Amino acid sequence: MSKTDKxxxxxxxxxxGCIIKYERLSKGLSQEELSVRIDTTSTTIGRIERAEHSCNWEILILICNQLNIEIERLFSLKSNKELQLIISNTIDLEKKLTKEKNNYYNSLKKRIEKEFALL
Structure with missing residues (x-):
């Protein structure tokens, strides 16, 4: 596997993670509410949303069904600009944007920039 592939x-x-979080928030669901609907834990949902956890395809299908996401949308790589827009729209949906969450989103934006630069 080449570095570009990685x-x-x-x-x-x-x-x-960004798409799932955006869609979850746009539907007014907490991680806990989504996790109950698909019989998993809110910790699992959080890890997927933060890209800390590689989940299996079964969980992704269940999440997509609950949030009305076409699964193909998750795997067709968007541009840097499109991902940054998803993050900005997600920030707008946050009910409580704590300093910690704001720092997370800023670091996520930088991480995306860095990864695109390496492609």
Whole structure:
């Protein structure tokens, strides 16, 4: 596997988390509410959203079904600009944007920039 492939996989993992979080928040669901609907834990949902956890395809399908996401949308790599927009829109949906969350989003944006630069 080339370095480019590894970077693309990292970006897709980040993208999956960003899309899921955006869609979850846009539907007014907490991680806990989503986890109950698909019979998993809120910790698992959080790890997927933060791209800390590679989940299996079964969980992704269940999440996509609950949030009405076409699964293909998760795996077709968006541009840097599109991912940054998803993050900005997610920030707008946050009910409580703590300093910690703001720092997380800023570091996520930088991480995406870095990964795209390595492609």
């Amino acid at each position: 970077n693309e996989i990292k970006l897709i993992r980040i993208q999956i």
